Amino acid sequence: MPELPEVEVVRRGLAPRTVGRRIQDLEVLDARIIRRQVGGEDRLRAALVGSTLTAVARRGKFLWWRLADPDGADTGEALMGHLGMSGQLRLATADGIAVTPGADSEGPASDPLRHRRLSLHLEDGTRVDLIDQRLFGGLWTSPLVPAADGALAGVGSPDALLPEGASHIARDLLDPAADLPSIARALRARRAAIKTLLLNQEIVSGIGNIYADEALWEARTRFDTPGAALSQRRALAILRAAGEVMERALEVGGTSFDALYVNVDGRSGYFARSLSAYGRTGEPCPRCGGPIRREVHMNRSSHFCPRCQRGTAPSAPDAPAISPRPR
DNA sequence: TCGGACCTGACT
DNA sequence: AGTCAGGTCCGA
Numbered sequence: 001m002p003e004l005p006e007v008e009v010v011r012r013g014l015a016p017r018t019v020g021r022r023i024q025d026l027e028v029l030d031a032r033i034i035r036r037q038v039g040g041e042d043r044l045r046a047a048l049v050g051s052t053l054t055a056v057a058r059r060g061k062f063l064w065w066r067l068a069d070p071d072g073a074d075t076g077e078a079l080m081g082h083l084g085m086s087g088q089l090r091l092a093t094a095d096g097i098a099v100t101p102g103a104d105s106e107g108p109a110s111d112p113l114r115h116r117r118l119s120l121h122l123e124d125g126t127r128v129d130l131i132d133q134r135l136f137g138g139l140w141t142s143p144l145v146p147a148a149d150g151a152l153a154g155v156g157s158p159d160a161l162l163p164e165g166a167s168h169i170a171r172d173l174l175d176p177a178a179d180l181p182s183i184a185r186a187l188r189a190r191r192a193a194i195k196t197l198l199l200n201q202e203i204v205s206g207i208g209n210i211y212a213d214e215a216l217w218e219a220r221t222r223f224d225t226p227g228a229a230l231s232q233r234r235a236l237a238i239l240r241a242a243g244e245v246m247e248r249a250l251e252v253g254g255t256s257f258d259a260l261y262v263n264v265d266g267r268s269g270y271f272a273r274s275l276s277a278y279g280r281t282g283e284p285c286p287r288c289g290g291p292i293r294r295e296v297h298m299n300r301s302s303h304f305c306p307r308c309q310r311g312t313a314p315s316a317p318d319a320p321a322i323s324p325r326p327r
Numbered sequence: 328t329c330g331g332a333c334c335t336g337a338c339t
Numbered sequence: 340a341g342t343c344a345g346g347t348c349c350g351a
Contacts, residue, residue, distance in 0.1 A: 002346095003346095061346075061347095082346080082347080083346090084345090084346060084347080085344080085345050085346060085347095086345090134344095134345085136345080136346060136347075137346090199346090201346085201347080208345075208346070209344090209345065209346090210345095299345095300344090300345070301343090301344085301345095
């Protein structure tokens with residue numbers, strides 16, 4: 001389940017081996033993977049074949065390549081991708097063997113390539129495979145528009161141009177242009193539960209269920225605390241915790257569960273074992289030793305420590321966001 | 328603002 | 340046979 005660190009690992013892996021290369025051919029093995037492409041496979045093929053990939057950028061979990069036409073001019077469109085729940089982008093040589101030794105593709109039953117949905121064939125023989133068991137991911141083109149704040153559109157972007165398909169997505173916590181104090185204020189302007197707000201990609205992007213639980217555990221805050229009940233300080237602490245957890249995951253190459261996710265060369269990450277709350281129902285809280293509890297919130301599991309993660313108890317040391325009227 | 332749809336495979 | 344997992348989008 002790729003979240004932000006995994007997508008950034010993929011972006012970094014793709015950049016040196018795809019940028020500057022021309023697309024020779026497109027292979028669509030399952031049309032559902034390009035369901036978001038306006039004009040279908042014909043349009044996608046026309047936009048890609050003969051074009052050169054000039055940059056790989058990312059905002060939240062949306063990845064995109066910039067494209068240049070055969071004359072070297074920017075086409076004004078990006079090739080966007082999203083990995084959904086189970087997507088992988090992997091590089092292979094023309095004979096279909098993953099470039100990195102140790103990539104686990106054993107027998108046919110466990111061969112991840114059976115879920116290959118689309119491939120880009122580059123002029124040097126490199127193949128970019130989009131593998132996606134559950135088909136929540138996709139690849140499609142989108143016209144470039146200016147980023148609202150005028151800063152670089154995302155991590156890896158050469159300028160402020162952003163694919164329209166990602167223009168509703170907020171900046172993420174690995175983006176140097178993210179403005180934490182203003183994100184914190186946006187969280188506090190809403191009455192919804194803080195976890196709901198952290199998962200809202202239009203407020204802050206790149207946080208999924210796993211890192212939301214981890215950030216709230218780090219910041220000792222219950223998932224159902226209303227955004228409006230947070231102090232600026234507490235809201236900032238939650239954002240900092242989320243950023244730090246994701247940076248730590250990035251350092252070890254991304255989180256890995258159930259071997260569905262592998263990085264761009266087919267290797268799994270090793271971060272899962274260092275999660276504190278997510279998926280640890282019944283296990284002792286690493287901070288206070290009490291049992292981690294699981295509750296369903298918004299049709300998603302929330303893992304938290306009822307003993308050391310607080311809501312808005314009157315004894316909370318942080319000042320409430322909306323200060324009580326003095327009397 | 329919330330629930331369902333989209334998907335598949337692993338698990339009970 | 341039924342349940343669960345989860346990111347994003349859409350519609351009630």
